Amino acid sequence: MIKHLRSAADLDADTATLILDTAAEMAALSGREVKKLPALRGRTVVNLFYEDSTRTRISFEAAAKRLSADVINFSAKGSSVSKGESLKDTALTLQAMGADAVVIRHSASGAPHRLANWVEGSVVNAGDGTHEHPTQALLDAYTMRSRLGRLDGLKVAIVGDVLHSRVARSNILLLSTLGARVTVVGPPTLIPLDLTDKAQVSYDLDAVLPDSDVVMMLRVQTERMQDSYFPSAREYSRRYGLDVPRLRKLPEHAIVMHPGPMNRGMEIAPEVADSPRSTIVEQVANGVSVRMAVLYLLLGGK
Amino acid sequence: MAQPRADAPSKIILEGSDLHRVVDRIAHQILEKTSGATGTVLLGIPTRGVPLAHRLAARIHAFEGVEVPVGSLDITLYRDDLRLKATRALGRTELPPAGIDGLRVILVDDVLFSGRSVRAALDALKDLGRPSSVQLAVLVDRGHRQLPIRADYVGKNIPTALAESVKVALTETDGADEVRLIGGLS
Numbered sequence: 001m002i003k004h005l006r007s008a009a010d011l012d013a014d015t016a017t018l019i020l021d022t023a024a025e026m027a028a029l030s031g032r033e034v035k036k037l038p039a040l041r042g043r044t045v046v047n048l049f050y051e052d053s054t055r056t057r058i059s060f061e062a063a064a065k066r067l068s069a070d071v072i073n074f075s076a077k078g079s080s081v082s083k084g085e086s087l088k089d090t091a092l093t094l095q096a097m098g099a100d101a102v103v104i105r106h107s108a109s110g111a112p113h114r115l116a117n118w119v120e121g122s123v124v125n126a127g128d129g130t131h132e133h134p135t136q137a138l139l140d141a142y143t144m145r146s147r148l149g150r151l152d153g154l155k156v157a158i159v160g161d162v163l164h165s166r167v168a169r170s171n172i173l174l175l176s177t178l179g180a181r182v183t184v185v186g187p188p189t190l191i192p193l194d195l196t197d198k199a200q201v202s203y204d205l206d207a208v209l210p211d212s213d214v215v216m217m218l219r220v221q222t223e224r225m226q227d228s229y230f231p232s233a234r235e236y237s238r239r240y241g242l243d244v245p246r247l248r249k250l251p252e253h254a255i256v257m258h259p260g261p262m263n264r265g266m267e268i269a270p271e272v273a274d275s276p277r278s279t280i281v282e283q284v285a286n287g288v289s290v291r292m293a294v295l296y297l298l299l300g301g302k
Numbered sequence: 303m304a305q306p307r308a309d310a311p312s313k314i315i316l317e318g319s320d321l322h323r324v325v326d327r328i329a330h331q332i333l334e335k336t337s338g339a340t341g342t343v344l345l346g347i348p349t350r351g352v353p354l355a356h357r358l359a360a361r362i363h364a365f366e367g368v369e370v371p372v373g374s375l376d377i378t379l380y381r382d383d384l385r386l387k388a389t390r391a392l393g394r395t396e397l398p399p400a401g402i403d404g405l406r407v408i409l410v411d412d413v414l415f416s417g418r419s420v421r422a423a424l425d426a427l428k429d430l431g432r433p434s435s436v437q438l439a440v441l442v443d444r445g446h447r448q449l450p451i452r453a454d455y456v457g458k459n460i461p462t463a464l465a466e467s468v469k470v471a472l473t474e475t476d477g478a479d480e481v482r483l484i485g486g487l488s
Contacts, residue, residue, distance in 0.1 A: 001389045018391060025376070025392040034429040039379040067379075296379070301389030 001297050004123045006112045008134040008173035016178055020142050022293035023286070029066065030285070039300050040069035046099040048090070048115075049126070050076040050106040055260060055284055056126050056136075060103045063291035069299070072099070087111060091118040101299055104128070122298040130164045130224060136259055137170035139290040141178060143279050144214055146286070147255050152179035157208045158199070159185045160218035160240055160267050163192050164225065167259045168218055172199050183208055186218075186240060189229040205240055209249040216257040217242050217268045233266055243269040247277070255279050315460055315468075316481035321441075324457040325354070328439055329361035331455050332408065339368050341434070342406045345375040347423055348393030350412040353474035354441060358410060371398030375409070375430075380422040397430060407433040408454075412470040414440040417451035442481055444468045 002010050011019070029035055045064040049057055057073070064071045074090075076082065081090065087106070094102055101122040104112050109129030116123040127133040145151050156175055162168045162184045172195060175182050182199040184191055185208050191201055202208050209215065220236065230236045242256065250256075256268075256278045264270045273280060316324060336342050339362050346355030352374045359370045376393035378384070409423050420438060427436065439455035444462045458481070460468060466485040473479050 022392050025394060028395060032430065036429065037379045038425070039384060297389050300379075300384055302385060302387055 001301065003298065004112070004116050005134050005294055005298065006116060006123060006125045007132050008137045008170040008177070010134070011174065011177060013177050013179075016138070016141070016174060019138055019290065019293050019297060020145060022297060023138075023142050023289040024146075026292040026296070027286070027289040029292075030289070035066055036068060037066060038068050039296050040064070040067040043069045043100040043299055044072065044098060045069045045101045045103060045295065045299075046072045046074060046094050046097075047126075048074050048094070048102050048104045048106075050081070050087075050104075050111075051127065053105055053127070055287065056105065056133075059284070059287040060124075060126060060135075060291050060295075062288050063295055066288070067292055067295055069100075069295070072097075087114065088118055091115055095119045095121075101295065124294060124298065127166055129166065130169075131166050132170045132173075133166040133259075134170045134174070135287070135291055135294060136167050137174040138294065139283055139287045140167075140171055140216065140257060140259070141174055141180075142286050142290050143257065143283050144180075144255070147279060147282075148213060148253065151175070154180040154213045155183070155211060156180050156214040156216060157183050157185055157202075157205075157212040158216045158218065159205060159208075159242070161190045161220045161229075162186050162195070162218065163190045163229075164221040165218045168216075169195075171216065183212070187230050187236070205242075206246065206249065209246060210251065212250060213254050214257060215242065215250065215254065216259075217262075219259070219261060219263060220267055237266050241265075241267050241269065242272050244271050247272050247275065250277075257283060259283070310485040312469075312482050312484040314480060314482050315442075316458060316479075318479050321479045321481065324441065325357050326361055328441075328455045328457055329358050329365060332358065332439065333362060333366055333368075335437075335454070336406060338366060339370050341404075342370050342408060343398055343400075343402055343433075344370055344372045344408050344410055344439075345397075345402075345423075345427075346372070347409060347411045347419060348374055348376050349475055350470055350472055351410045353472050354412060354439075355410040356474075358439065371400060373397045373402075375423055375426055377419060377422040377426050380425045382418060382422065395426070395430075402427070402431040402433045404432070404434050406435050406437065408437045408439050410439045412441050412472075413468050414438070414443045414451075414453050414456075415446060415468075417447045417449035420451045421449055441470060442468055 103124045105126040109131035111128045112125040176198045185202045344355040346352035359372045376395045437454040440453045441457040443456045469482045471480040
């Protein structure tokens with residue numbers, strides 16, 4: 001088993017499948033009365049969050065607690081970081097406290113890679129800048145597999161602000177490892193140029209929809225945009241937003257995903273987000289199972 | 303515990319129809335000791351305990367027409383040596399629809415050795431419900447217990463040396479029915 005999960009590229013097909021299979025067993029736990037397993041008793045997991053997050057932090061916390069690990073939550077606000085402490089010094093502090101795993105979210109791309117050089121425990125990337133978010137990709141793959149039965153040969157459209165999306169980047173890497181065919185769709189200004197060997201590119205959402213098994217809508221990350229990438233929110237929504245008429249263009253079995261948080265009415269219409277074909281709430285539930293699997297496989301053995 | 307080398311001499315203890323007769327006997331003993339296997343659930347411990355549990359249920363049904371619910375109980379996350387070895391893949395835990403509360407649970411495993419797997423199974427069981435009682439059925443008891451645990455139903459007692467190992471093969475998982483003692487010279 002690998003030691004760190006810094007990038008979806010750390011996972012080969014066998015390891016990724018092992019994580020998804022393990023997550024399926026972990027998911028059975030949520031139906032139980034006692035939602036706790038003793039696998040990580042006595043281990044310490046630190047959630048090191050330099051960026052705001054609701055679902056990812058809570059999801060990792062729930063996952064670690066269900067495996068009986070001790071959880072320390074650290075958020076940059078209200079810590080010594082606001083006094084100017086560097087990531088390295090914070091890392092050495094965590095090291096001295098005996099963290100077995102550090103789950104890090106950071107606004108700087110590559111922060112988990114740096115951290116892995118400074119701590120002895122495992123490092124799990126919970127989102128770094130515009131770079132990667134591998135556990136989100138794993139839970140998305142898990143959701144697709146459980147809804148549609150397979151990943152190999154699946155046609156996945158990833159739509160919207162691909163340029164700033166760590167979710168898209170990790171999904172493209174993981175899905176291509178697992179044999180799915182990815183098409184990224186968005187305005188040319190929001191499609192990066194370095195993806196083309198792993199994914200196809202289209203600028204026309206209506207043309208892609210009829211031939212997709214999965215549509216993954218991305219949040220437009222205005223907080224990361226220093227330039228104007230599209231004329232107006234209305235125009236973006238008209239060309240790349242998933243509304244009810246567009247939903248009808250999808251094949252019968254196709255599902256709609258969104259990593260959250262959503263801008264309802266911008267990239268996704270409220271009726272679409274709440275439709276039975278949307279897996280948005282399911283994705284959150286699956287997130288806990290997938291993160292349990294990751295923590296168990298990284299920390300459970302020798 | 304030292305594992306015998308792959309090319310170590312080995313001896314077949316049970317094979318084919320012998321193994322079927324042993325399973326038949328355990329099924330009869332279960333019927334006898336549980337007054338007809340009412341209020342009973344068979345839980346197999348993966349990997350080979352699960353097909354054994356299904357075989358016992360099928361034999362019990364053939365003998366007396368009683369349907370005994372069968373499930374599986376994975377003990378990986380409850381093992382006391384989890385941290386001493388490389389990470390293991392998980393098996394499946396699947397309880398019968400009626401659950402285990404208030405019922406007699408019979409744990410089924412292929413080999414009883416140190417007793418640590420059974421201890422782990424008892425821990426796992428307590429997180430799943432509260433059976434009225436728990437019994438243990440094993441195909442082979444090879445001795446060398448490290449915990450105060452004994453089986454209620456034993457297919458075959460095989461005296462072994464610590465350096466030897468007992469390998470159970472079943473048609474469902476390995477393509478043939480066979481119990482083999484590996485590493486012994488006798």
